[in-house]
Amino acid sequence: MHANPELSFAETRTAGVVADDLKRLGFEVTTGVGRTGVVGVLANGEGPRVFLRADFDALPVREQTGLDYASNATGTDPDGRQVPVMHACGHDMHVTCLLGALDLLAAARRSWSGTIVAVFQPAEEIGAGAQAMVDDGLFATAGTPDIVLGQHVAPLPTGMIGCHPGPALAATDALRVRMFGRGAHGSRPEMAIDPVVMAAATVLRLQTVVSREIAGGDTAVVTVGALNAGTKDNVIPDEAELKLNIRTYTPEVRTTVLDSVTRIVNAEAAASGAPRAPEITPLDTFPVLVNDPAAVQRTMGALAAHFGEHAIVDHGPATGSKDCGILASASGAPLCYWFFGGADPAVYAAAEKNGTLGSDIPSNHSPHFAPLINPTIDIGVQAMTIAALSWLTPR
């Protein structure tokens, strides 16, 4: 799975592997749900309908882990470019752990009743897969969930499981901003309206949104991750492009930040005398992921009974974003979404002691992200199995 990563909505090989395994386990399988998603249903008598979700897309990252099962794969990105592809977010682990859990649950079907719905979701990295599956009739195919359970591998030590009740992961808004000037020879600034200076001033002013417009007790992140303009030292270009990534936890703060960004982009263009207004285009969006407190208590209670109280931590809200919550919010079901560690505990402890976690423990999306195969998979399989059993009816 790790050596064969596929980009968002191109997960055809992965979907095939998953579908074959689900059929082997006796699940009723539907493929092509939300383009490349796969749904497996195991109806096993009266009882709750438990959705178990794993995402399965990879990222345009050139793997540098040096693992003997490292990826050499390439894919075509949405702009038509050939790019290297890597499971740099660990979604290969999620697929493997869910298939492992389904194997155990199917083998133990005499000890529980209810319906398991395995949701293998495409395109999590672009925030589009969960919504695509919902729009493509996921609930008509598989029924409405009583609970949605999902997990994500994280740069925590193996054996540690993290979960936060309430708003746990931030909303994301990604924006593309085009700012227009007037190109000219680099020696003749008086003939130009320089979009490079316009964009530079905009980037700096955008950094005042969080520091000057958001209350100290609220959280927001505004990152300008891309700034592109021009080709040559003596050519003033026509336009500049910014790409922004915004993280928030409440609708009020989100609205404030988006309004402020729009106001500042337009005002900086006007301040420069831009010949036309900037274009602001939304790219990916993720809603806030909200864990149901009662569902967290029940699920984490079962995991604590299995792994020990010490294994379960509340890490607080994180500024990452996941679209798993859409499966719950679109159906009115409660959600419990947790993280499980993949880092070598000895390496992690040493890095923590030295204050070098940032440099020594690669995070998700790093070309060096390499969760230990074991015990990470073993723990992920157990966690998903125990979590599912905590909602199914025992018999």
Ligand code: ZN
């Ligand atoms: Zn991920």
Ligand code: ZN
């Ligand atoms: Zn990711």
